[in-house]
Amino acid sequence: MAAANEPAGRPAPDGPAPPAGPAGAAERPAGPGVLAVRDLTKRFPGVLALDGVDFTARAGEVHALVGENGAGKSTLIKVLTGVYRPDEGELTYRGEPASFATPLAAQQAGISTIYQEVNLIPVMSVARNLLLGREPRRRGGLIDFGRMHREAARMLLDYGVRVDVRRPLAELGVGAQQMVALARAVSAAGRTDVVVMDEPTSSLEPREVDTLFGVIDRLRADGVAVVYVSHRLDELYAVCDAVTVLRDGRVVHTGPLAGLDRLRLVSLMLGREMGEVSAEGTTKFSGGHHEGRAGAEPVLRAAGLTRRHELHDVSLDVRPGEVVGLGGLLGSGRTETAKAIAGALPLGAGRVTVAGVPVRTGSTPAAIRAGVSLLPEDRKSEGIVPGLSVRENIALAALPRMSRYGLVSEARIDAVVDTFVSRLRIKAASTHQKVGELSGGNQQKVLLARWLAMQPKVLLLDEPTRGIDVGAKAEVQKLVDELAEDGLGVLLISSDVEELIEGSDRVVVLRDGAVVGELTGDDVTEDRLMEAIAAAAGPGAGAAGPGKEGGRG
Amino acid sequence: AGCAKSEDDDEGSTGAAGSEQAEGSEQQVTGGSGPTCTIADYGGEKIDLADATVGFSQSEKEANPFRIAETASIKDEAGKRGVELLTANAQSQFSKQISDVQALISKGADLLVIAPLNSDGWDPVLKSAADKKIPIVTIDRKINAEPCKDYVSFIGSDFTEQGKRAADKMVEATGGKGEIAILLGAPGNNVTTERTKGFKDRIAEKAPEMEIVFEQTGEFVREKGQQVTEQLIQSNPDITGIYAENDEMGLGAVTALKGAGKEPGAVKIVTIDGTRNAVQGIVDGSIDAVIESNPRFGPLAFETLDAFTKGEEVGQDLVIEDSEYTGHEAEADLGKAY
Amino acid sequence: MADLTLRRALPADRERVLRWLQEYGVYLGVALLLLVNIAFTPNFLSAENFRTQAVQVAPVVIVALGMALAIGSEGVDLSVGSVMALSTSLLALYMGYGPWVALIVAVVGGAAVGLVNGSLIAFIGVQPIVATLALMVGARGLALVLLPQLEDIRDPGMATLGSGEFAGVPYVVLIAAALAVVVGFVVRRTTFGRQLLAIGDSRPAARLAGLPVRRVLIVVYVASGVLAAVAGFLATARLSASDPTSLGNLMELSAITAVVVGGTPLTGGRVRIGGTVAGAVLIQLLTATLIKHDLEPSWTQIAQAVVIILAVYAARERGKR
Amino acid sequence: MTVVKDETATGRHVAYDAGEPAGDGRGDRLSALAQQHGALVALIAIAAVASLSFDSFATTGNVENMAVSSAFLAIVALGMTFVIVTGGIDLSVGSVFVLGGVLAAWGSRHGTVVALLLPLAVCGLIGLVNGLLVARLRLAPFIVTLAAMLGARGLMLALTDEGANTYLVAEGSFFADLGQGKLLGIGAPVWITAALFVAGGVVLRRTRFGQHVYAVGGNEDAAALMGAPVARTKTLVYTLNGLLAGFAGALNAAWLDSGVTILGYGMELEAIAAVVIGGTLLSGGMGFVGGSLVGVLLLKVIQNVINQIGSLDSAYQQVVSGGFLVLVVVALTWLARRRRVP
Numbered sequence A: 001m002a003a004a005n006e007p008a009g010r011p012a013p014d015g016p017a018p019p020a021g022p023a024g025a026a027e028r029p030a031g032p033g034v035l036a037v038r039d040l041t042k043r044f045p046g047v048l049a050l051d052g053v054d055f056t057a058r059a060g061e062v063h064a065l066v067g068e069n070g071a072g073k074s075t076l077i078k079v080l081t082g083v084y085r086p087d088e089g090e091l092t093y094r095g096e097p098a099s100f101a102t103p104l105a106a107q108q109a110g111i112s113t114i115y116q117e118v119n120l121i122p123v124m125s126v127a128r129n130l131l132l133g134r135e136p137r138r139r140g141g142l143i144d145f146g147r148m149h150r151e152a153a154r155m156l157l158d159y160g161v162r163v164d165v166r167r168p169l170a171e172l173g174v175g176a177q178q179m180v181a182l183a184r185a186v187s188a189a190g191r192t193d194v195v196v197m198d199e200p201t202s203s204l205e206p207r208e209v210d211t212l213f214g215v216i217d218r219l220r221a222d223g224v225a226v227v228y229v230s231h232r233l234d235e236l237y238a239v240c241d242a243v244t245v246l247r248d249g250r251v252v253h254t255g256p257l258a259g260l261d262r263l264r265l266v267s268l269m270l271g272r273e274m275g276e277v278s279a280e281g282t283t284k285f286s287g288g289h290h291e292g293r294a295g296a297e298p299v300l301r302a303a304g305l306t307r308r309h310e311l312h313d314v315s316l317d318v319r320p321g322e323v324v325g326l327g328g329l330l331g332s333g334r335t336e337t338a339k340a341i342a343g344a345l346p347l348g349a350g351r352v353t354v355a356g357v358p359v360r361t362g363s364t365p366a367a368i369r370a371g372v373s374l375l376p377e378d379r380k381s382e383g384i385v386p387g388l389s390v391r392e393n394i395a396l397a398a399l400p401r402m403s404r405y406g407l408v409s410e411a412r413i414d415a416v417v418d419t420f421v422s423r424l425r426i427k428a429a430s431t432h433q434k435v436g437e438l439s440g441g442n443q444q445k446v447l448l449a450r451w452l453a454m455q456p457k458v459l460l461l462d463e464p465t466r467g468i469d470v471g472a473k474a475e476v477q478k479l480v481d482e483l484a485e486d487g488l489g490v491l492l493i494s495s496d497v498e499e500l501i502e503g504s505d506r507v508v509v510l511r512d513g514a515v516v517g518e519l520t521g522d523d524v525t526e527d528r529l530m531e532a533i534a535a536a537a538g539p540g541a542g543a544a545g546p547g548k549e550g551g552r553g
Numbered sequence B: 001a002g003c004a005k006s007e008d009d010d011e012g013s014t015g016a017a018g019s020e021q022a023e024g025s026e027q028q029v030t031g032g033s034g035p036t037c038t039i040a041d042y043g044g045e046k047i048d049l050a051d052a053t054v055g056f057s058q059s060e061k062e063a064n065p066f067r068i069a070e071t072a073s074i075k076d077e078a079g080k081r082g083v084e085l086l087t088a089n090a091q092s093q094f095s096k097q098i099s100d101v102q103a104l105i106s107k108g109a110d111l112l113v114i115a116p117l118n119s120d121g122w123d124p125v126l127k128s129a130a131d132k133k134i135p136i137v138t139i140d141r142k143i144n145a146e147p148c149k150d151y152v153s154f155i156g157s158d159f160t161e162q163g164k165r166a167a168d169k170m171v172e173a174t175g176g177k178g179e180i181a182i183l184l185g186a187p188g189n190n191v192t193t194e195r196t197k198g199f200k201d202r203i204a205e206k207a208p209e210m211e212i213v214f215e216q217t218g219e220f221v222r223e224k225g226q227q228v229t230e231q232l233i234q235s236n237p238d239i240t241g242i243y244a245e246n247d248e249m250g251l252g253a254v255t256a257l258k259g260a261g262k263e264p265g266a267v268k269i270v271t272i273d274g275t276r277n278a279v280q281g282i283v284d285g286s287i288d289a290v291i292e293s294n295p296r297f298g299p300l301a302f303e304t305l306d307a308f309t310k311g312e313e314v315g316q317d318l319v320i321e322d323s324e325y326t327g328h329e330a331e332a333d334l335g336k337a338y
Numbered sequence C: 001m002a003d004l005t006l007r008r009a010l011p012a013d014r015e016r017v018l019r020w021l022q023e024y025g026v027y028l029g030v031a032l033l034l035l036v037n038i039a040f041t042p043n044f045l046s047a048e049n050f051r052t053q054a055v056q057v058a059p060v061v062i063v064a065l066g067m068a069l070a071i072g073s074e075g076v077d078l079s080v081g082s083v084m085a086l087s088t089s090l091l092a093l094y095m096g097y098g099p100w101v102a103l104i105v106a107v108v109g110g111a112a113v114g115l116v117n118g119s120l121i122a123f124i125g126v127q128p129i130v131a132t133l134a135l136m137v138g139a140r141g142l143a144l145v146l147l148p149q150l151e152d153i154r155d156p157g158m159a160t161l162g163s164g165e166f167a168g169v170p171y172v173v174l175i176a177a178a179l180a181v182v183v184g185f186v187v188r189r190t191t192f193g194r195q196l197l198a199i200g201d202s203r204p205a206a207r208l209a210g211l212p213v214r215r216v217l218i219v220v221y222v223a224s225g226v227l228a229a230v231a232g233f234l235a236t237a238r239l240s241a242s243d244p245t246s247l248g249n250l251m252e253l254s255a256i257t258a259v260v261v262g263g264t265p266l267t268g269g270r271v272r273i274g275g276t277v278a279g280a281v282l283i284q285l286l287t288a289t290l291i292k293h294d295l296e297p298s299w300t301q302i303a304q305a306v307v308i309i310l311a312v313y314a315a316r317e318r319g320k321r
Numbered sequence D: 001m002t003v004v005k006d007e008t009a010t011g012r013h014v015a016y017d018a019g020e021p022a023g024d025g026r027g028d029r030l031s032a033l034a035q036q037h038g039a040l041v042a043l044i045a046i047a048a049v050a051s052l053s054f055d056s057f058a059t060t061g062n063v064e065n066m067a068v069s070s071a072f073l074a075i076v077a078l079g080m081t082f083v084i085v086t087g088g089i090d091l092s093v094g095s096v097f098v099l100g101g102v103l104a105a106w107g108s109r110h111g112t113v114v115a116l117l118l119p120l121a122v123c124g125l126i127g128l129v130n131g132l133l134v135a136r137l138r139l140a141p142f143i144v145t146l147a148a149m150l151g152a153r154g155l156m157l158a159l160t161d162e163g164a165n166t167y168l169v170a171e172g173s174f175f176a177d178l179g180q181g182k183l184l185g186i187g188a189p190v191w192i193t194a195a196l197f198v199a200g201g202v203v204l205r206r207t208r209f210g211q212h213v214y215a216v217g218g219n220e221d222a223a224a225l226m227g228a229p230v231a232r233t234k235t236l237v238y239t240l241n242g243l244l245a246g247f248a249g250a251l252n253a254a255w256l257d258s259g260v261t262i263l264g265y266g267m268e269l270e271a272i273a274a275v276v277i278g279g280t281l282l283s284g285g286m287g288f289v290g291g292s293l294v295g296v297l298l299l300k301v302i303q304n305v306i307n308q309i310g311s312l313d314s315a316y317q318q319v320v321s322g323g324f325l326v327l328v329v330v331a332l333t334w335l336a337r338r339r340r341v342p
């Protein structure tokens, strides 16, 4: 490759311009269609994932793609971007028929994609992830690492991520990784016509979401077509111009978003009547606080959890029947706290007691035996066992209970599995389908079923509704409520502030791996939570701009 | 101290086999006076063998009777003569043997005895040795290089001749008729090549009616010999004789035939090496003849080195006389086997 | 990664054919080879011949069973050949106390090697291929230290075991078949089996689900060691000799080939016992065919290479990476 | 909103900005260094002890012998490093090595160019086939290259009349000099190996291709979605490995003056061991060529030390090598684990 062809001389793409304020999206005239599909069909063994789908992404338009879990959103995106080849149907790009054999081909043609779930390379450094395939090079064709690191750091700074870009990506939290993926996709915008985002906000917290919206506004202003998938309706109304609703692989509605009210949208997605839907609020939590059994002994008591660099003397209690929220910014140590309680992280110091009985820390089996169950944040790599069936996944943790003399009892498993599949409305071709083939929401439900089958005393839910559609989300939330009513102690981690507030009776706020506050009773409101987090961040944090690195003080 | 050490090791590693071998027959050089070599022709200075350090490079692990007897014989003789002996074992890896010999040279060996794993590929070693004018005697296998220039002498059997003699025995046992099979040694090994060539040539010459219908490698290993023979007796039930290029494969063939319910002697077996187990096989009637390949190189090798370092003439090609074991004498000769 | 597997859907009927091939390709291969041999190999269709093939393949099957477990747990056990050698050395040393005592000692030896393998893998986190490579070198050395050279075994009990039979089926084959049934049962029907598959498919998920990951891994490698030791015992009985230098040489590769040709993916999470047995039989029949037709070693090796690729191609997991 | 953004990056990441491991960096940094260079430390320690204990260890002759005899394995390990960084493995290198030597020796009668190009062409082709099977058909590298190991040796046997023929390298050719020549008192193979390692290091560390190699090994699916040419990278890596193994074989033939047919058994495992000892992870995504060179030297020095000790029984030698491997691997894994981020 001749050096001349290289964008070496090209200035690094600018970061997002200062956000242009709330999007006045609705007034914009829709541009010409850039990427379109007609009559698209895609089959997987036993599943018709897309069934005659028509879809058009227009320049300068943010087009929402919504639908229940398993509706076919991700599949559509993968067909658009060369991951899958369609069985039938045609794709036009810039007015001409096109077909992308690989993601690379799509990318080279000018389609940048952020796929659902972070897809970066954990062992490689942040900078190498960010600039893979377009590293700045010297004249001899060798990579100029100095420049690469500077560029990468600058790009990330625009997204509020300040890290040593030479360190492995794996050291970043999921949210920060998502921002890296975002920066990576968007920074190619110089020659990009379409940006596709499949649930980009599922692991972001509010401020990062705002940053993202700023980016989207700029892209729209630049005439880029944006395809946006999310289960969070607020977001859709905040940034999107048009919407396409998928249900069971078919398009059930497409048109401008303005004028389509929320209830109507939800009823389209779920395929239920408006009346049915309107009875439901935004979250499915009762909102009424279950005070736990007042004065009851805590079912979970964690004291002085300490782990080098990560947790500093974290203590918290959960009473039976109580939902305790864990608040904090990305990387504040919420996941670590939950994992530590579940025995999945070795601890330097700290004690965990369940129903008055001390539990050996650092051992998952011990924690599980004591009645602690953790729904992990990273469903894909730490939750599901993709190659095993729905049935086997549900039974996995409870296997010893469902076997005699080490022999598995199929009858007992069937009983449990059938109960949960219908109770949680798990949507699968059969219980023998591989979990890896289910949609994200259904995978999450399978995991919930796995833990409920253990009849735990304490349930630790780390982002339980991430990536789950409105219907399923409501179900999960209702379930959490019910479980708490049944006397279970629940620890709830969620980046969705609304969910956290409505779902929790009490919120413990973390920062830098230490407890910095607690909201109880009437203080459990969105404002107070934001306040607590901001106060915790401390004065001067706002001034810790790019140039100043000593903000920790 | 050096020699005491090597003797101790000898005891530890080879145990009983080492002491028993003393009964074995000494190697005899076949008649005829080939070209000779002196230290003057070769270059280098006379030394007293008793003060010298001899390096010995063995090619394979001392895990089969031949190698055990060979190493033991060298060690015994060095001990007897009070010569300091350095040893190395290449564990059947040729590249390791090259490194081994070079290490022996850098450790100060004045003379080298090498049992080569392969005949070719010795250039780097020969060069290092030539730089220091170190005399080399190769045993049991030749090095493809110029005698009395690159090395002093070769002491060993004539493998082609062994093959020919095995063919003679086969013809004798079968009456020169019928179908026979060959259990080849490891592919790419010149012992295999030569023993095969000698055998085939002699069969073609003496018993043209005999047909070689099967040639498969048993890799010099008993288990492989057994497995291959098992297949053979299914596909060629009329086989009259099996020529195994070493005793181990022959013994494997015996086990296979026994397992298939054949009477001992129903299929004639001729092997090469002369290990005790094989000779016992003759006594038991399961093997017909064993051509010896004598591994006791110690006395002859040191005799040669001694003469050479004193300035005397030594033969360049010391082909030894291998005996053979057949019929009733086998029982009496059992003591000579190793 | 299942969410993002890069796969192309094929027309439905072709997909069905390929799926069938993936599932049953190895049996088809065995059937084909049988037919070819019946047609072209003299004296192939005889009880004697089938007996020979079964007897020869038995030790490979036994070792491959353990290998299948190791591979199912996303590992591999390269030390099996050396464990066979260690087993044969121990047998020779303890044969004086009778074959049963010797067998127990040999099995304990195999279990010990497996325990070391398993501990390195489960507790220290050494990659299986490296850990078992180290033991492959070490165990063979130990075998030779214990028994420096081939030794004949003249125990009548061993002889019976090696060449005897029950109802026309050699003991060796019976034992291999019984072990295959047991291992198959364990994989399908026990808690251990399920846990093994989960661990092989997704280690972090298994860990967070509270599975006894370490214990399962250790059991896997101990089982592999024990099975290899038993295979060493049977091979010794059949040969009526202990040959620690060459017994089990390259056995690890034969066993892995059998497992993979039988449709067990090297990426773990799946174990096919029937396929493994068929895979071993396929390789055995292929070798037998080539030997019986007296092919030269060069062509034998080339033919084996081609057949392995074809078999693995047929059995490959479509879609999984 | 801009202000809010900056708040996200509150002081908590200062430690990162300073460019060092979080927390009280020293212990971490030491173990990081030890992990990366553990093999080097071991090499230096063993070499130091050996030169004090054995007079003949640190002699020029011995060191040079070790260097030359390491060269061939080192070249093979270089290619293997690339393969392992992509998360693959190549068991065929031993067979390809011996095939390369035989082809080179045969070709040397027709001049140096043939002697070099013939093995490169054939061995490169074998690597290419491996690569295509692994990358395009997605067959497991272990089994593909296992088949190639059989196939390549079969081919070599077919070329040499079942191993009976050893082709000799034409006397006094330039090709022979590649193996036997000396420059500044150091053997040509050593220079060639050094040059190849420098080139290999630059390619792996400093080129896009190298970045793709890491990316493919780090997470293949993600790499594909990020637009890395996964299949092409893998194919290239196996081809490169075939080329290097064939070249090493050719160079070895030039050194030995003949195409020896019994070489290369177990070489694949030796190369893999060297790469792993050098700190490259078998799971892919991490590794560096310098480590592999150190790994090779370490193996050779250990072997040399065992030789220096002298009359160690061959069986014990194996026990010692096995035990040593266990020690090194345990130490490396332990260090790596201490550093691993959960």
Ligand SMILES: Nc1ncnc2c1ncn2[C@@H]1O[C@H](COP(=O)(O)OP(=O)(O)OP(=O)(O)O)[C@@H](O)[C@H]1O
Binding pocket: A044, A045, A047, A048, A049, A067, A068, A069, A070, A071, A072, A073, A074, A075, A076, A116, A437, A438, A439, A440, A441, A442, A467, A469, C002, C003, C005
């Ligand atoms: N690789 C695959 N193999 C088989 N079935 C698949 C595969 N990928 C997706 N499916 C099926 O196709 C359907 C659509 O899945 P898709 O991932 O597109 O849903 P989605 O709308 O993105 O859902 P979510 O909101 O949960 O991400 C689902 O029924 C799913 O089970």
Ligand SMILES: Nc1ncnc2c1ncn2[C@@H]1O[C@H](COP(=O)(O)OP(=O)(O)OP(=O)(O)O)[C@@H](O)[C@H]1O
Binding pocket: A160, A161, A162, A163, A171, A172, A173, A174, A175, A176, A310, A328, A329, A330, A331, A332, A333, A334, A335, A336, A377, A495, D013
């Ligand atoms: N924005 C960021 N910039 C740099 N490093 C981060 C960032 N976010 C997280 N990290 C790193 O990732 C580690 C793990 O954070 P983790 O995601 O587990 O925390 P969390 O409180 O559970 O947040 P969340 O679950 O919302 O992602 C933190 O210790 C931190 O070192």
Ligand SMILES: [Mg+2]
Binding pocket: A073, A074, A075, A116, A198, A440
């Ligand atoms: Mg999706």
Ligand SMILES: [Mg+2]
Binding pocket: A334, A335, A336, A377, A462
């Ligand atoms: Mg978290």
